[in-house]
Amino acid sequence: MRHRMLKPDKTDSKDSPFMSATHTITHPSFGQMSADRVIIFDTTLRDGEQSPGFSMNLAEKLRMAEALAALGVDVIEAGFPVASKGDFESVSQIARNTKGAVICALARTGGPKDIIAAGEALASAERKRIHNFISTSPLHMKYKLRMEPETVLDLITTGNTAARNLTDDVEWSAEDGSRTDPDFLCRCVEAAIKAGANTINIPDTVGYATPEDMERIFAMLLERVPGAEKVIFSAHNHNDLGLGVANTLASVRGGARQIECTINGIGERAGNAALEEIVMAIRTRHDQYPFTTGIHTPSLLKVSRMLATITSFDVQPNKAIVGRNAFAHESGIHQDGVLKNAATYEIMTPESVGWSRSSLVMGKHSGRAAFRDKLKALGYGELEDSKLNDAFSRFKDLADRKKVVYDEDIVALVDDEVRDHDRIRFESLSLSSRSGKPSEVELALQVDGKTVAAQSSGNGPVDAAFNALRVAFPHEARLALFSVGAVTEGTDAQALTTVRLEEEGKLVDGQGADADTVVSAVRAYVHALNKLLVKRDRAEPEALTA
Numbered sequence: 001m002r003h004r005m006l007k008p009d010k011t012d013s014k015d016s017p018f019m020s021a022t023h024t025i026t027h028p029s030f031g032q033m034s035a036d037r038v039i040i041f042d043t044t045l046r047d048g049e050q051s052p053g054f055s056m057n058l059a060e061k062l063r064m065a066e067a068l069a070a071l072g073v074d075v076i077e078a079g080f081p082v083a084s085k086g087d088f089e090s091v092s093q094i095a096r097n098t099k100g101a102v103i104c105a106l107a108r109t110g111g112p113k114d115i116i117a118a119g120e121a122l123a124s125a126e127r128k129r130i131h132n133f134i135s136t137s138p139l140h141m142k143y144k145l146r147m148e149p150e151t152v153l154d155l156i157t158t159g160n161t162a163a164r165n166l167t168d169d170v171e172w173s174a175e176d177g178s179r180t181d182p183d184f185l186c187r188c189v190e191a192a193i194k195a196g197a198n199t200i201n202i203p204d205t206v207g208y209a210t211p212e213d214m215e216r217i218f219a220m221l222l223e224r225v226p227g228a229e230k231v232i233f234s235a236h237n238h239n240d241l242g243l244g245v246a247n248t249l250a251s252v253r254g255g256a257r258q259i260e261c262t263i264n265g266i267g268e269r270a271g272n273a274a275l276e277e278i279v280m281a282i283r284t285r286h287d288q289y290p291f292t293t294g295i296h297t298p299s300l301l302k303v304s305r306m307l308a309t310i311t312s313f314d315v316q317p318n319k320a321i322v323g324r325n326a327f328a329h330e331s332g333i334h335q336d337g338v339l340k341n342a343a344t345y346e347i348m349t350p351e352s353v354g355w356s357r358s359s360l361v362m363g364k365h366s367g368r369a370a371f372r373d374k375l376k377a378l379g380y381g382e383l384e385d386s387k388l389n390d391a392f393s394r395f396k397d398l399a400d401r402k403k404v405v406y407d408e409d410i411v412a413l414v415d416d417e418v419r420d421h422d423r424i425r426f427e428s429l430s431l432s433s434r435s436g437k438p439s440e441v442e443l444a445l446q447v448d449g450k451t452v453a454a455q456s457s458g459n460g461p462v463d464a465a466f467n468a469l470r471v472a473f474p475h476e477a478r479l480a481l482f483s484v485g486a487v488t489e490g491t492d493a494q495a496l497t498t499v500r501l502e503e504e505g506k507l508v509d510g511q512g513a514d515a516d517t518v519v520s521a522v523r524a525y526v527h528a529l530n531k532l533l534v535k536r537d538r539a540e541p542e543a544l545t546a
């Protein structure tokens with residue numbers, strides 16, 4: 001067979017001219033910026049709080065701000081001071097108390113009161129930023145602001161000048177920037193830079209853009225706007241099409257060096273780009289995104305959980321990085337791979353984002369390798385193959401019937417299986433039961449390696465099963481106690497049965513577990529019976545010597 005020659009791959013992931021910065025910037029809050037440094041601007045407390053139902057009180061905001069600073073975010077957008085007394089107060093308190101990050105307050109570009117309130121709320125911050133914004137898209141200008149484009153341009157000049165009079169660190173945002181006419185956007189950005197803004201943010205306010213759009217917009221601005229090389233461009237992407245993170249990475253390809261994001265991706269409507277996802281994408285795909293951030297990634301999970309606790313909104317289990325299943329493996333082939341080398345199915349280590357280890361979830365898709373590993377972790381050591389196989393097949397039966405198989409289920413099930421030297425073993429049981437009629441049970445046991453079958457009826461299924469047991473293995477022991485409980489919660493939980501037998505003053509307890517209550521009872525009975533046989537054997541020599 002002849003193979004077609006493949007052409008050599010000439011594509012280079014770093015083909016965008018803006019991937020490697022050509023200029024260094026001296027920023028009022030950060031000093032000389034290294035060309036590969038991406039600023040992380042966290043807006044959990046502002047845009048994040050705009051998620052319906054996610055409001056936080058002052059104490060909660062202060063805790064979050066502390067945690068964000070410790071996580072290593074560069075800028076904390078603490079709120080929108082003109083919005084309410086509460087917002088003003090929380091920005092002031094964060095400005096006073098939270099050290100280590102630039103504290104930022106939001107203001108409308110065309111709202112002089114907003115800018116004054118932002119400046120006042122930030123008064124005691126070590127490093128402060130005023131972030132002013134105004135819409136620049138035709139739709140927003142015409143219908144929302146009801147302003148002519150020239151008026152918006154004038155406001156950009158007056159608003160940024162006013163902000164710059166209050167602080168050296170000024171950010172301007174072109175709200176709905178991704179839907180703005182490119183020529184007009186260039187004029188707006190130029191006006192903002194001239195008036196003193198040193199960070200220019202181009203938000204995809206309504207989550208409409210694609211990665212191609214965002215890369216193109218930043219590249220275009222960097223190429224066309226006079227003075228663009230002196231400022232930092234910033235990306236702020238919403239998730240309405242689920243593209244928030246992809247659009248943010250594309251923005252960086254286009255030349256953005258500040259990323260606006262939130263913990264757990266919370267934010268207006270479908271949310272903002274998630275901080276933890278962007279940071280880990282840059283770190284994991286450093287080959288394509290050769291940038292650094294200041295984020296201490298092992299704290300990501302802790303901060304995500306803190307936010308979930310404060311807001312009472314847990315992240316979905318399949319959420320990247322911080323979801324409960326992000327490092328959980330249920331299927332046997334994956335579990336086997338992870339046990340041999342975790343890199344087979346994990347693109348980053350769980351520890352690198354704060355998990356203590358990957359988890360092998362025991363369920364119906366699990367295989368022997370994971371089951372063996374679980375038994376070792378539960379203290380059973382190495383089981384011989386036949387026992388492992390028996391226990392594994394019972395585990396699979398249970399997993400077919402039960403959504404989640406907990407460690408306690410496995411302990412109960414294996415304890416049943418690993419008993420050495422048992423003369424009697426349970427094989428199978430079939431039951432017919434109708435209300436108002438005696439129950440009928442057909443039972444098969446293995447006694448000294450041979451199958452013994454028996455049939456019996458009784459007053460209810462358990463009574464019928466115990467009667468069949470006495471037929472299959474005749475004995476005189478009296479049932480002294482019978483109790484049933486559940487190993488775990490839920491109607492699919494395994495029943496855990498205890499049976500106490502008494503024979504000539506000797507008492508033995510047996511335990512059995514199964515999702516089927518009658519089988520669990522028979523297993524418990526058989527266990528007790530085996531113990532009784534051992535007691536009998538031990539007693540006989542004593543009796544002989546007496």
Ligand SMILES: CC(=O)SCCNC(=O)CCNC(=O)[C@H](O)C(C)(C)COP(=O)(O)OP(=O)(O)OC[C@H]1O[C@@H](n2cnc3c(N)ncnc32)[C@H](O)[C@@H]1OP(=O)(O)O
Pocket residue numbers: 047050080082083084108109110111133134135144145146175205268
């Ligand atoms: C994309 C974003 O996330 S932007 C931030 C959004 N966040 C918020 O809105 C939360 C906080 N907001 C609030 O508390 C209130 O909306 C306030 C205090 C800001 C304003 O409240 P109100 O004065 O009652 O105005 P209201 O909310 O009804 O409408 C907003 C007004 O701001 C105007 N506006 C919006 N953006 C700007 C701007 N950048 N510059 C000037 N005016 C603006 C609107 O045109 C509208 O003006 P109008 O009342 O003359 O029509």
Ligand SMILES: CC(C)C(=O)C(=O)O
Pocket residue numbers: 047133173174175176201203204205206236238
């Ligand atoms: C204020 C701006 C940055 C904003 O939140 C948006 O456009 O989504």
